Amino acid sequence: MALRDEYAHWNRAIIQWATLGVPYNTPVYLSVDQKVLAGLGLGTVKDFCQAVRAQVADGNRLQLSALQNQGSSEPAGVAFLALMVLAANDMMRDDKLDANDFFTHFCQRLEIPGDTRPIGMKAGDEESLWQEWNRWLEEKGWIATAKPGEGSRRYLNYPISQALLREADTQKLCRMFYEKKWTTARSETQLLVDLASEKNLNQHLAELLDDRQRHEVLGAEILAVHQEWLDAGRPEPQRFSRAYQPPTRLTAGLYRTEDRWGDPAYYLYPKLPRHWPVAEVTVENLGRLRLERVGWFYPVGKPLSAGDLAEGRAWPIRGHAHLRELQLPARDFWVLVPDPENPESGALASWGAPKLGSHFTVLFREALWPDLQRLREESLLQWSGERQPAFAETSDWWEIQECQVLAPVWDGLFLQHPELKEALQPRDRLHIALSGGLRVPQGRAWLKDHLPQVTVYGFQPTAAVTLTEVVTGNIYLQGDQRSTNQPWDLPADLPPGTYRIQVRSGTAHQERSLKILNWDDLSLACVVGE
Template identity: 40%
Template sequence: MANYTDWNQALIDYFIKGTPHGTKIYLSVDEDVIERIGYHFGHLPTSGTWVDDFCTAVRRKVIFEGQVNLQHLKGRDSQGLPKGVAFLCATILAASQMAQEEKISETNYFKRLQEILALPGFARPLGMKFGNEAEEPLWREWNRWLMERRFLPSAQRGRGGSTTYINYPISQSLLRRTDKDKLRKLFQEKQWQAEWDAQTLFAHVRREAGGFGIHLKDLLTENKQRHEAIVEALHQVYEQWKAQGCPTADKNNYYSWSRHLFCGLYRAEDPFLGQVDYYLYPKQQRGRSLESVEVKQRDNTQSLREERPGWYFPLEYSVNANELENGAKYQIIFPDDLNYLILPARDFWILIPDPENPDSGAYASWEAPSLGTQFILLCKQELLSDIQRLQDEHLLKSSCTPQPIFNNSGWVELQQCMVVSQAWDGVFIKNQTLKYALQPSVKLSISLSGGLRVPKIGAWLLNHSPQITIFGFYSTAELKVTRLSDNQTLLESSQTTNTSITLDFAHPGDYLIEAIFAGESSQRLVKIVDWNYLEIEKYVHREVMPINSVYHIFGSVIEQSC
């Protein structure tokens, strides 16, 4: 049987592996997640199901003489991991089991937590005192650990009253058990089996939102703060369902992972000739550690190497017009439980500057563009009428005319695009998927620019910190800067939006920047390092360009050909 420590580490890995830096992390735990993690321990459960084994491991760790004792779960273990995550996941499992239409209350929640802990009663378990002496320190430790590793936390206490502390687990539960059952039923009824990426699937599911219950409908249409997490969660359910052979909703197999990897696009532009090429940009599978992946592209087998968390390096050959138009599948040679690397068939792609180095000139489909971010829209010409409508309504702007990408392909680029308004609800266009992708899900965002960046670690050098800009549809917002090492607030003031300010970070360390207005907030992490933190990088040949038959350019170095 896996013990508490095994579960604690496995759960942390599940939510962190393959996840890009800057992602807001939700510990969205349910029976599916527990069974999938347990299956990969390499042995059978001892108590019937992996959920039973997990609950038993948690009970043995926290129950003493019929009461809950969490004192020994505070802090971190010998590997530097927060010790309380597995217990927190047990509380989230309780939240996920609440029926869809059930009113959120202490009784509903604690009834299920008591069942998981095998304790009697319907109220807060004995030993779990109300207030910050019980589970709240575990949540704070988890949030701090995430920020130290450049992830954003999502767990937060309620606004007072009986839900003050149970809001922590409830805020983590994205798709409840009944939500997933309804989604699988929808997939089966619609006979959806297309190789859609997450954004395309979301657009299809959102059109069916009227037939869902209150909780799921709210997640799809109203809950903007959790939009990106919901999009990923929906896609995971869909891919798992397909991997099982598209069964009916009541015949679910928890163990299956998606049998495919998906890829976005990476844009490269020749600085001398102005030639633009797009390359396959494979995404890592979240929650799963894949030591080696080999993909066949045009008779050439390539090993995928991690470029950054969440992404592999772009593949060697550029995408041609046919692949862009119709999508494509590329056979995965290894491992055996993966079938294809998939380039989805789409009508458009949104490409943003590199979040790690916006001044590099690189653009790719890393994430949705944040407010104030100029992006490139790669689309079919047939969407230009929709785009013109958005521009006429002053929702979107672009600084140039569409530029063709391939000869006679029907694909064009619009550069320096930016979303400039939040008033999208009353505007209708033919391609609703485009509208869902461009319509801002938040009203505030934080941009960091300038300063001296340290490559690969997302940091800035001391005394050369970035400029901070709060982009938003409000005239002002509250700006708060907190040093994570001692939770000290360095700045808390009202700032004008869409105007950059310079803040002097006097000491190296990790800082949390928050922008807040009317109950909505945005967060960014800043790491400041001393010059002694720098290391000399090894010289690596990149961007090989022949000058003539004798010489090549490797970055800033000219070398003679062999």
């Protein structure tokens, strides 16, 4: 049975929303709530629920076979999964989540009586839809995040894992912003640090903050709530209601280059807002921004000064429907990491948190030097050579280069600038790096017979490696032991396809995708960016 038009439109729109502006090889969450659905422009939340019901329900019986993917290039069950996440967001209680509570909201959204699994939806029937969504993300080059739970929460954990900030969490955050008088702009890192020190968080928020692997995405979500609360005039919590408003500003990171004498220069590196389409943007005194890669524009403007970094700057955006300015936030330090799409290029920018095994640069003000020295004395961080002045003119900005994290346990460490600890402390205890071989454009695939070497960075001497072809399920390595922090070769006869590399060492685990193309696929890959 073909997808009904209404459902198909919602399905496509939700897929585009979830992935738009998300850089490759980073996590994608199907964190759908009422605000998101209302902002897609296809109708109300009730319209969405009715479209899903019309697709899967026959009376009060569900028929998930209607969501089978019949030749479409996109998974057909994403809108149904989004409704499951919506039900997870509906759960307002702060105590332990349970299956009955979830299915009460799930059935209400579908207008089906009951508080348990609906007729026709046996335990685990939805798991294949989650797996199909995960496979599609991996094939496209993103990191899938929907995971099963343990025991009785195996299937419930899939939608719960996608619900980042529920309505209850947003209300709690705004109450804290108001009571703590956090009435000035804060960075993502500062918000995470400030919230981590609070003792009266609800269970879900506390669990999110404890999971460092989610911090990058979670920090962006919390920052968005804080900025919306500031823009609304810092109202009392009961008077604040989040609407799906387009962003009014672009933020910029830093892109680092060197001249022929090795002196550094730093440029504005504008970042695309996640989930929002942005095509033409013209910035006063900087000109038209051009898209470099998913999530980022090309660096623009003249080299920044020490004053620009210390005080921050804003440039007006002209002639755009909702964007008003490009903002460089004032910060006391920046962490500049290798290009995630081509780490051998030598480029450094604020692409994200440093990965285990990578060498990165820290740009910092003089006041942070004692904290950095302490990290080195505690054997948590090392770098090459002495600190170097970041600008030719006299300033209090410095650089340390070829930095590397040495140990995973930073919990007992207290710094004068806790934001520095949040930025540098490893978020993962394992990291899978791919190097060498022959990459296709955009660095997200390799050519057959010219495969990369794999290095698993970790703090234990060995890790168990499993290599699986995503589409066929064929297993080429099954728990093979490999030494950590040393490169090793993939099986030489791997056919073209998309592979999942999974590693486990003790309680730590990590995975990433690897795409292999034929030479005949190269021209197509160059055109469509696959």
